[in-house]
Amino acid sequence: MENTVKQIVEKYNTNRNRLMDMLIDIQESEGYISRDAIATLSQLLEMSQADVEQTLSFYHFFSTKPRGKYAVYLNNSPVAYMFGREAIKEAFEKSAGVRFGEVTSDGKIGLFDTACIGMNDQEPAAIINNMVFTRLTPYRVRELVKMMKEDKPIEELRKESFGDGKNYLPSLRSMVSSNIRRKGMILSDDYHFGTVLREKLPTLSPEGVIGEIKHSAIRGRGGAGFPTGLKWEFCRRAKGDKHYVVCNADEGEPGTFKDRVILTEKPELVFEGMALAGYAIGGEEGILYIRYEYRYMKDYLEEVLHKMRKEGLLGTNISGIEGFNFDIRIQFGAGAYVCGEESALLESLEGKRGEPRDKPPFPVERGYLGYPTIINNVETFATAVRIVQNGGEWFTQFGTDDSTGTKILSISGDCMFPGVYEVNWGFNVEDMLDMVGAYDVQAVQVGGPSGTLIGPDEFHRTLGYSDLSTGGSMIIFGKQRNLLRDVVVNFMEFFIDESCGSCSTCRNMTQVMNNKLKKILAGKGVANDLKDLKEWGRVLNASRCGLGQTAANPIISSLKNFRPLYEALLQKDKDFDEGFDLEKSVQASCSYVGRVPVFNHH
Amino acid sequence: MIRNPLEAILNSNKREEKTMSKPVVATTSLAGCFGCHMSLLDIDERILTLIELVEFNKSPVDDIKTFTKAVDIGLIEGGVCNSENVEVLKSFRKHCKILVSVGECAIMGGLPALRNGIPVEECLHEAYIGGPTVQLNKDGIMPNDDELPMLLDKVYPCHEIVKIDYFLPGCPPRADLIWDALVALVTGDPMKLPYEVVKFD
């Protein structure tokens, strides 16, 4: 073991900034990160053991205890539940003989819950040893467990056909489907990769590139919507020995999976976009930060990069442009939604806990290792290529005045055809529902848990930065769903689990509000509780990053748009009830001392 | 200085003794140590003024055991650790117009709430069987007589059981704070909260 750790540390040049990679490699080779491994690591890296552990313990996929020869991570997003997660969970527990959160005594099978794995269009889904199994049924689960008990290699567990699109490729061999249901400029097949690097860049200065991007008025596709051209310009102007290009493929917002599809179907476009950005800001290094849930794409993406290097699209003097050097490496996360927040992502890239930084300074001034850095979403980079190819002016004909271009939506939930749809900005919700075959819709969660939950009276609204802004997650809930119990609580618990814990507000208020929500759901609510929830939610605005600032949204937006659901749960005859339950609270002590509780109300 | 408003009331009360009834005060100690009651008595000679100013009903101060009339102000010491506490607290809420949580125990469980977070079974075991000072209980008898109050899973702050109107922090609250509060409640003036008297210990 000590030797394995040594080799791994050497592989990354004993560089502390690569701690994430080291931990991933150890976890994968040993199935966990033992005390001894931590001791060796800390010695080699000259850190305290607790310091290694503080990074390790931040990430969901790292563990100091064995996670089993087969570690099963079953998605727990609301959509997974809607498509039968309970039955799947039960089948796993029954056939494996352990409960979720545990490992079988022979160390073979470990069962774990995990937040949305980006497969909402093919739930229920689980990751087993980095391989994604989608559309699970109890029968399949029993079969899988049986094979695991027989120590079958993971590849043999695969019984389904490969997914559509490129998922069949030898380096992917994945059962995941891309489910592209509508193509636009990004998902279309009419672009020949490399055209912009080869043909356009020799005719354009870096400023010229930035000019086109600015002219296109494209705003970031990751959710926050910052003007991309400005970001690149700020970064280009920022002083620093180096400049970095980082692509954000953390895609952690429950219900989003379009980056998975773009990276599966059009990875060259994304990498080309990164190189283009490198040219524009004067950076030579690009990093793709991608969530660990997409580990199954590792070989495939490495292969694409390799091919691009061979074709001269990455490397030195690209397209014969003197001094245009650019290459890309891939950095995996390890299970932390907050690492999608750009400054947390940088911390993670540096091998640390994914705690967002205080801003200012912004990453364009001081980013990765302190150097000016741009961070953009996968889709943003892909789009940038088409903009530079055809010109910023061309781009503005798509979409609306304030939201130019197309947007790739990840649509899931109660509809006939979940999948990705590339539409022009300005699309309205009603059309979207008709497009995907969604009938009897009760609500749509726009933009994931941090977005808004809207009802039919708002379905006329349009997608765009000035109306319904979204990173692309659209989850549809039919009339049969219990929004508060099955959706809102799930989302609140997601935020509770995913908060980095740094801010007093985000660390605690999510819990406080969720407790109150659960009290209401338990039938102990009173009218005042709704007022409290609304007021308490405001405290979260003082949080450092977007996670905390939006963490009350599941409650606040459902309270706003679905108030009757809450009101129906309130006790009409009471104006005070803090949830105390006498009978329940004496149960434990009475049964311990062996007496039958008597409640004589004199 | 503090006494001015009270003496004024007192004087006016004296003048109208026949027509105006005194405000009625009740007090109780739930899961508390009586330290808060001691602090109430610690107002020195002002106690005489107090007795003239208000009438005590159910309270250990005068040993009246049950409510005999409607009460204006109920002072609660201690948190809620067993079923009897729940009952007493609820009856206080029923009989008193204003309820005040007096002291850290009433406000947040106080020291008895140090057991919160530890399963109640463990607490009972420690107290009656496993603890270092348990020697005489050789047969491991547990308190299970029906006459005994039933222990709650944790010690609750009073305001999580019934609505509480005012809170006087401290362990115990400073005598001056209790005095000021009583005066304010009786006179209807806003409560004064000088920095030195509002403390949590």
Added chain:
Amino acid sequence: MSNLIKFKIDGKECMAEAGKFIVDAAADNGIYIPTLCNMKGVKPKGACRICSVRINGRLMTSCTTPVADGMEIESNSTDIQDLRKSIIELLFVSGNHFCPACEKSGNCELQALAYRYQMMVPRYPYEFPMKPVDASSPRIIKDQNRCIFCKRCIKTIKDETGRSYFVFRNRGHKLEVVLDEEMGKTINSATAHLAMENCPVGSILVKEKGFDTPIGKRKYDKEPIGSDIKL
């Protein structure tokens, strides 16, 4: 003092050196903005959020945001004061703060802020979370019940090679600040005392020490925290 700029806090004209953090710039102008995680001379990490102010309609932490020329800062409005009080209350209910039994009582910054903001009772229900106390080090007791995750110990208590004695563990609601087991065994007395001193609350204690200042003589018995900041 060459680079003086002008800015406003709650309408009051102020001056400070450019680049100073707002809390410090405010203090220079006799205005107190409460802080909890911030420490003079240590790189800030806006963790407690108590120093939040409003600038251009946005809440910003004044310990991490430098003042800029012409900045208009809102600090004393009712809603910001209530926000600060809310945060104090949140910290009380999410830990286990039994002040009457706490060695830091009277000298504790969290408690002092609660006094200053006249917290009579938190508006949120007490959580009474189960939290451990680590007394394995011969010198230090680390009481998780009182930790407010300000990071001061993490940033300031280091050995000769720059390694931190204290670090975070886990995340979110399960966050802990722990003492490295090995380093905790050899921590010297001076460092242990410094750790206790730098901790704003009673989460780091030096063994066999406490309650040595009588009530009435402690730091915040007579005057509210922040009283030292005036014109």
